[in-house]
Amino acid sequence: KGVEIYVADCYDPIALLLCMHILYRYQVLANKRIVPVLNTYHTTLTQLLETRLELVMKLNIDSIQKVEPHKFSSIELTPHFIVRRYAEFSGAVTKLNEEFTNEKISTLMTRLQAEILNLILRMAGEFPQRKEQLIFIINNYDIMLSVLAAHTSEDSPECDSVKGLLRDRIDEYVNECLIPYFTPLIIFVKEFEQLTERNDGPKQLESKLSSIARIFQGDWKKTLDLIHNDVIRSFPSLKLSQPILKEVFTQFLSHYHDFQRLLTTNPILKTTQQSKDLQLPNVHQLMFEIKKYKLPFDGEQFKTRT
Structure with a gap:
């Protein structure tokens, strides 16, 4: 009776789960000692x-569903405390649930994770710019993954689901990061074949080559500095910001390498006066400047993009 009274007033899922695991171990011990009466x-x-734990978990899930981000006084780009608390809670529950797996708890944790991921997207929606939204999402996915990996294995289902989402958002952020500075270059590489098929193709090519020339006639080294500083400020974790910065520069080098290849191999561009007059840095010059940021490069930047 005393246990019923305590459990009825308990809203701590970790405490309830710990009590369940103590009982599991007592049950195993009793069976080993052949005491079936217990x-x-x-x-x-x-x-x-278990009944109380299910109820408390459902209350937590409901509370996450009812969160209204627009009522928050402010939302920073850094990891949100709700997400951090969830990650620590999820890591603890997952660790406890490893030895004596309870499918009901696993199902509830999956539901809770889905609601947290949905909440992250809803909070991100409060930022006006897509780039800010991506920074917020990436920072929160990263803290989830870091805490979960510390309590479980990196191959756990909880980590795997977040890894895929994080990978997609980083890819999108890399493109968003380059667009403000190198839009003419990116568009030229992606739409080159379409431009050559148009009737006004030569004129369009001349115009776009002029735009690209202006980028590199200016202080392009300063542009690299701006990108570097932007990424480092956006992601407080160096374990996150350094790989992302490498991907940004790798993607840029890949676009630039494709552009240089078009200039040297395409017969239409070879005969264009504008392309002959272009004074552009070569890939090795760019890599020399980028390596000043102490980012390792291994040739991945020259792989064909899919």
């Missing part, structure tokens, strides 16, 4: 705790 007692207590 089985009914252990089962009754476990069911009592």
Whole structure:
């Protein structure tokens, strides 16, 4: 009776889960010592705790669903405290649930994770710029992954689901990061074939080559500095910001390498006066400047993009 009274007022899912695991171990011990008379007692207590745990978990899920981000006084680009708390809670529950797996708890944790991921997107929607939204999403996915990986294995289902989402958002951020500075270059490489098929193709090519020339006639080294500083400021974790910065520069080098290849191999561009007059840095010059940021490069930047 005393346990029922305590459990009825308990809203701590970790405490309830710990009590369940203590009972599991007592049950194993009793069975080893051939004391079957305690089985009914252990089962009754476990069911009592499990029922309460399910209720508390559902209350947590409901509370996440009811969060209204637009009512927050402010939302920073850094990881949100709700997400951090969830990650620590999820890591603890997942660790406890490893030895004596409870499918009901696993299902509830999957639902809770889905609601947290949805909440991250809703909070990100409060930022007006897509780039800011991506920074917020990436920072929160990263803190989730870091905390979960510390409590579980990196190959756990919880980590795998977040990894895929994080990868997609980083890819999108890389493009968003380059667009303000190198839009003419990116568009030229992506739409070159379409431009050559148009009737006004030569004129369009001349115009776009002029735009690209202006980028590199200016202080392009300063542009690289701006990108570097922007990425470092956006992601407080160096374990996150350094790989992202490498991907940004790798993507830029890939676009630039494709552009240089078009200039030297395409017969139309070879005969264009504008392309002959272009004074552009070569790839090695760009890499020399980028390596000043102490980012390792291994040739991945020259792989064909899919």
